[in-house]
Amino acid sequence: MLTKAPHLFDDATRVTAGDSRWQGRTSDDYWAFVGPFGGATAATILRALIDHPERxxxxxxxxxxxCAPIAAGAxxxxxxxxxxxRSSQHWCVELTQDGGEVATLATAVFAERRPSWSHQPATFPQATPFEQIRPYPKIKAVWANQxxxxxxxxxPDLAGATPQAGPASAxxxxxxxxxxxxxxxxxSLMSMSDAFFARIFHVRREFVPFGTVSLTTYFHVDADDLAAENTSRVLAVADARIFxxxxxxxxxxxxxxxxxLLATTTQIAYFKA
Known part of the structure; x- marks a missing residue:
């Protein structure tokens, strides 16, 4: 059943309009190892853009x-x-704290999506129904538990219960x-595009120091398309080519x-292993 009360995600991505700058605040509920979950930060930026009167x-x-760690707070x-x-807008967003240097730099494209010829060569991945699979247990990354x-x-066998002779699949x-x-x-689609566990965790079957450096998400539906899907879950596949x-x-x-196909995403991430 979908909740009718204010959702933690909406609280975490709330923004306030200002004269020249908008304001947001990190959320303890979407905290990662050393800073806020990048997907929540990206969704907060997207919310500000969607709410902007010129959008x-x-x-x-x-x-x-x-670009740099985001500290807890405003x-x-x-x-x-x-x-x-006539067809598109190009935006730039800088996230700063305490009037200091830029911690996150984003660019966004908005477009008028008009009816056209459509074709989806990509094939839907075969999958066991959601209801037939047990939820993954909670882990020490707070954001993931949301x-x-x-x-x-x-x-991902992050408990190390299955020793690997070599790197596992990404x-x-x-x-x-x-x-x-x-x-x-x-x-939430934006946030979930960064909700995959780090590929390095899958490959090494352990937590290692990790952080996304750059993330790009492409949206293949508009808000009306997404509303028509009327779903509370997505089927997500991810892979890596190189470490x-x-x-x-x-x-x-x-x-x-x-x-x-709702969205595709790509990113480059730092790891220490």
Whole structure:
């Protein structure tokens, strides 16, 4: 049953409009190892853009560069419309704290998505139904405990119960929903595009120091399309191609249970191992 009360995710991504800058605040409920969960930060930035009075169109792409650690507490968002035409808008967002240096730098594209010819060559991944899989247990990363992960393939054995002779697979297929169910919208879709466990955790079967450096998410539906799906979960697949000299990539897809590709995402991340 979907909750009618204010959701923790909505509290975590709340923004307040200002004269020249918008304000947000980190959430203890979406805290990672040394800072806020990057997906929640990205969703907060997207919320500010969607709420901006000059915004036109629907999210098409959002790139977030995590430049420096974000401390617990308030932060400012400086939103700037860089370029606009009849079909698209290009935005730049800087996240700062205490009037200091930029901690997060984002660029976003909004577009007027008009009816057109459509074709989806990508194939919906076959998956065991959500209800037939046990939830992944809670872990020490607080943000992850706000989500209901149900792994179909690539179950991460982070307890080290299954010794590996060598690196394990980086691939995973998992249902993701909010632990307190919430209908998927553009904000939660953005956040869930960063909710995959780090590929390095899958490959090494252990927690290692890790942090996303740059994340880009492409949206293949608009808000009306997403509302029509009326779902509280996505089927998410992710993989990696390389780990080299302290950095590794990740690419992912997020699908509706009805077989619609909602978003694709890619990122580069730091690790220490």
């Amino acid at each position: 036109s169109g629907t999210p098409l792409a959002l790139t977030v560069n995590y 932060f400012d968002l400086d939103l700037r419309l860089v370029k606009a035409n 989500y209901d992960f149900r792994f179909i393939e690539g179950h 691939y995973s297929k998992v249902w993701i929903g909010d632990r307190i169910p919430r209908t998927i919208d553009m904000l 080299n000299k302290s950095y590794g990539d990740q690419n992912g897809e997020l699908w509706s249970p009805n077989g619609r």
